[in-house]
Amino acid sequence: MQITQFLHAAILVSDLEKAEHFYGTILGLVKLDRVLKFPGAWYEANGVQIHLITDLSARSELQNVEKWGRNRHLAFLVADVNAAKDQLLKYGCEFQMSASGRSALFVQDPDGTVIELGS
Numbered sequence: 001m002q003i004t005q006f007l008h009a010a011i012l013v014s015d016l017e018k019a020e021h022f023y024g025t026i027l028g029l030v031k032l033d034r035v036l037k038f039p040g041a042w043y044e045a046n047g048v049q050i051h052l053i054t055d056l057s058a059r060s061e062l063q064n065v066e067k068w069g070r071n072r073h074l075a076f077l078v079a080d081v082n083a084a085k086d087q088l089l090k091y092g093c094e095f096q097m098s099a100s101g102r103s104a105l106f107v108q109d110p111d112g113t114v115i116e117l118g119s
Contacts, residue, residue, distance in 0.1 A: 008049035009050055014054070030044045073114040075115075075117075075118060078117045081119045088107055103118060103119045104118035105118075
C-alpha cells in the first residue's frame with residue numbers, strides 16, 4: 001500500500017470559539033464552508049484539512065468511526081483502497097470498510113488513533 005497524501009486531522013477541542021480564534025486568526029488557516037452534523041469546524045492549510053470537533057460526549061469506538069472525529073483520527077489518500085485492504089488482511093489487522101459506500105476503510109493504530117485510508 002502506498003500512501004500518497006495526508007488528507008486531514010481531527011482535533012477534539014473544548015471551546016470552539018477559542019479554537020477558531022487560534023487556528024483562524026492566530027495561525028491564519030482558511031475556514032472551509034462545510035456542512036457538519038455535529039458541532040465543529042473545518043480549516044485548511046496547504047491542502048491539509050484540520051477538523052475541529054467539540055462533541056466530546058459522543059466518543060465512538062472503531063465500529064462507529066464514521067461519526068467523524070469522536071476518536072483521534074487521521075486520513076490518508078491511497079492509490080488503491082483494495083490494495084490497502086489486502087495489506088491489512090496480510091498482517092491480520094482488523095479494519096472496517098466505509099458504511100456510507102465511500103471508497104475508504106478505517107483501522108486503529110496501536111494507540112487507538114483511527115486511521116482512514118481513502119481514495
